[in-house]
Structures are given as structure tokens and as C-alpha cells.
Amino acid sequence: MSLPPAIAVTGLTKRYDQVLAVDAIDFTVERGATFGLLGGNGAGKTTTIAMLLALLIPTAGSIRVLGHDMARDRFAALARMNFSSPYIALPGRLTVRENLRVYAHLYTVPAMEARIDALARDLDLGALLDRPAGQLSAGQKTRVALAKALINRPDVLLLDEPTASLDPDTGDWVRSWLERYRAESGCTILLASHNMAEVERLCDHVLMLKQGRIVDRGSPAALLERYGRADLEEVFLDIARDRRAAEASA
């Protein structure tokens, strides 16, 4: 019997009073894939991720993560997922090691200290472990956030703009690390990003969102071919500005 997909979303809708933030979207993320959510500000990316993490209850539709219905059995799925976002911090007065211990307990990670040491080696955190998390640079905080997100060896990893506000060198380091980690672990990654080069490099499949709706989807290569563009940034601008429709009518 085949395993259920990592993520299966059907008719997912979120309405806040008069605002339709996400409008009946459907998508499936296969296990081991890296899946990108693309869209401008207010497209519905963060709302979708919040619903996938059960932080937000959908107005309609269903979400299954690793076969678990998030409306009824979210804690079974959450134990096998994790999340990183530059917009959600870790307690700044706690050291990196203390923060990782807290989350190792919350995710009931066995052999906690060995796991922290392994992550420290992997993410080059050795010198940072006993420093308060609030005193780290943006790049160091990103590495610590990744360590927190990997503390439970998640089967599904959700990343909201993982390289936002990082310098190009650190951003490239994070992207290379994610590529290697996915190849080694077989983990499914869903990332939301504004960085088109990042999405093109990391993702097998991309979902383009605009005003809460899916406006296109496919592999980066297929999207480039379909839009006749050289990079995803141009594709993004075509969609965001309805450039193709404008060109056709001209």
C-alpha cells in the first residue's frame, strides 16, 4: 500500500469578514519534494502556511498532512512537522542550547543532547550554543531557527521566507544546506518565498498565488517554458502585473 502524500489540500478557503484571503485552493505535495508557494504580498502564502500548521482554522476545505486530518488529528501531524520563519523569534534571553532543549522537550526528542550536538556540528553552531539567542546576527539566528526546525527530524518542513533579510553569502549557504539536507533526509519541504532565484533553485514544483487563488502551477522549468521567459522573476511579474494579457490585447 502506498503512503499518503506529505500534504493534500482540498478546497482550502479562508475568509476574514469581507476579505477572501485564500479561495478554494487544491494542491498535493508528494513525499520528498520541495514545493514552493509563490506570490506577492497578500497573495495568501502565509495564510496557507498558517492553516497547514493548524495555527489558523480554515473557513472551508480540508488539509491532510502525512495522512492526518488537521481538523481532527493535528497533534499527530504536528509531532512530525516543523516550521521556521524569520517573523517568529526564539526567546532571546535563553541561550541557543536552552532554546533547543525547550523544543527538544516539546517534540519529545529522544537522546536530546546528542541531537543538539549533531545539529550544532551540522549547522556550525558550536560556538553559539551558550550565547543568548537574542544577541546573534541575522545569519546566526537563521541557522539557529533551522536547528530548531530540524530538532525533531521532521518529515514535513515548512519554511516561510527562509532567507529573508540575509546577505547573499548567508542566503546561498542556507540554500545549499537545504538542498543537501533534503537529499540526505528525504524530508518534504514547503517554502514560501519572494526570492525567485531561490525557488527556481530549490523547488520541484511551484504554486503561483494571486489574491488567494492559484493562478498557475508546475515545475520551474515548465513555467519558464509556458511563459517564454528566462527566469522565474519574469514569470512572477507576468502574473503579478497581468503582463501577458496586456501584451495579447496590445
Added chain:
Amino acid sequence: MTGAARRIWGMLYRHLALYRRSWPRLLELAYWPTLQLCIWGFTARFIATRLGSHPAGPALLTHAGSAAMLAAGTLLGGVLLWEVALRGQTGVALSFLEEVWSRNLGHVFVSPLRPAELVAALLGISLIRVLIGVLPAVALAYFLYAFNLFALGPILVLFFANLLVMGWWVSLGVVSLILRHGAGAEALAWSVLFGLTPFSAVFYPVAVLPAAVRPIALALPSSHVFEGMRAAILHGSIVWSQMGWAVALNLLWGAASCALFARQFRIARERGALLSIGE
């Protein structure tokens, strides 16, 4: 350790680690109980001295002096026990606010930590805060005013437990309001239970209150605890009916508070408030 116990310990560890490296937070725990004790202790000593030197003669002097000492005892007992409720309430609410202030709530709520486990951890932290905050004041009351709270005997455990539980259900109400209204409601963390002080009969009997507000006082477990405390100090007797009322009211208010928290938590998840609660 079971999964639930480990997750609760994770949240306890988070706060213990915070206190371990933040002496201002530790100082704050004992600051208010000690300050209150000093203010009321010296006030009680002043009143006892004045009554003790009443000009009506030696017989009255003896009688008034001993009554004044008992009155001072009820004042000090009231201060110390009311601090249990106050510190219990702020302990839960401020521990929750620590997560809001550190913008960490998102990580906590996407972990497998159940809401009930979060509440259990907040209650545990609150108990630790109460012990750290109130025990120095209890010791100070003994050394400064020769008032021994433990002389109340085993009934003290019931007084302590009822007031702590009352602080907890009030704080769950405050956390519910923070979930509903965001950090804009954080001032309530310090003020709500303070506002119940006049109705809690901490320093005077319920009978002193105007008839119109007595029902409010009698609906609070604290008024029954303090009536019981006065009976124990003044007459050396345990009024079990008062304890029965306190326990029953705590169960009632506690259930209502849990229901409110569960409802507000769900509404927060519907409105997306867990993402923007710090604003």
C-alpha cells in the same frame, strides 16, 4: 517521562532558564509581597500601639491590647494570603505574556504541545513564582512582627490552595482576554485581581460591606477563605462551611474560566490572532 509530562517540563524549563539568568525578574517576584507586608505590618503595629495605650484604664488596656494584637494578626494574615492569589494570578498571566513579548507563541502553538499542557505548565510556573515571592514575606513577618502564619495549622494548606486556585482561574480569564484582544489587554495581568480586593474581605468581614455588594463578595472564594482565616485567628476555630463554599465556588468559576479559555483559543485560531497577538 510520558509525552505530556515532557512537553509540560519543556515549558517549565523555558521559564526556569529565563529566571535563572534574569535577576530583575527574580527580584520582582519577592518585591511586592515584601513591600505590602512592610506597609501593612507597620500599620498594624501602629494601630496595636495606639489601642494598647488607650487611656481608659488598665483593664481596658489589657483587653484592647490583646484585641489589637489579634487585629494585627488578621491584617498580616490577610496580606500574606492575598499575595498568594495575586502572585498566582500574575504568575500565569505574565508567563503567557513572556511568550507574547518574545514573539515565540507561533513556535509554541505549532509544536505538539496541547493547550491543556500549556495551561498546566503556566500553573506550574505560577506555583513556583508564588513560593519564591511569598515565602520571604512570610519569614519577614515572623522576624519583624513575630507573626507566624504557620501557627494557623494544617488549615493553612486549604487557605493557600483555595486562594491559589482562585488566582489561576482569574488569570485564565486574563489570558483569554489577551487571546481575544491581543497585547492591548496586558494591563489586565496586573490589575484584575487587585480590583477584586475590596470584595474579597481580605482586611474586614463581609458584614462591613454595604448590603448591595455583599452578594458579589459571597460569590468569590476569597471572601470565604478570609472569613475562615479570621475565625481561625480570632477564635481558634475552623469554619468548615466557609471552606466548603470556597471549594465549590472555585470549582464553579474554574470550570467557567476553562470553558472561556477553550472558546477564546478556538476563536483566536479562527481569526488568526495567534499570528499577530503581540500587536
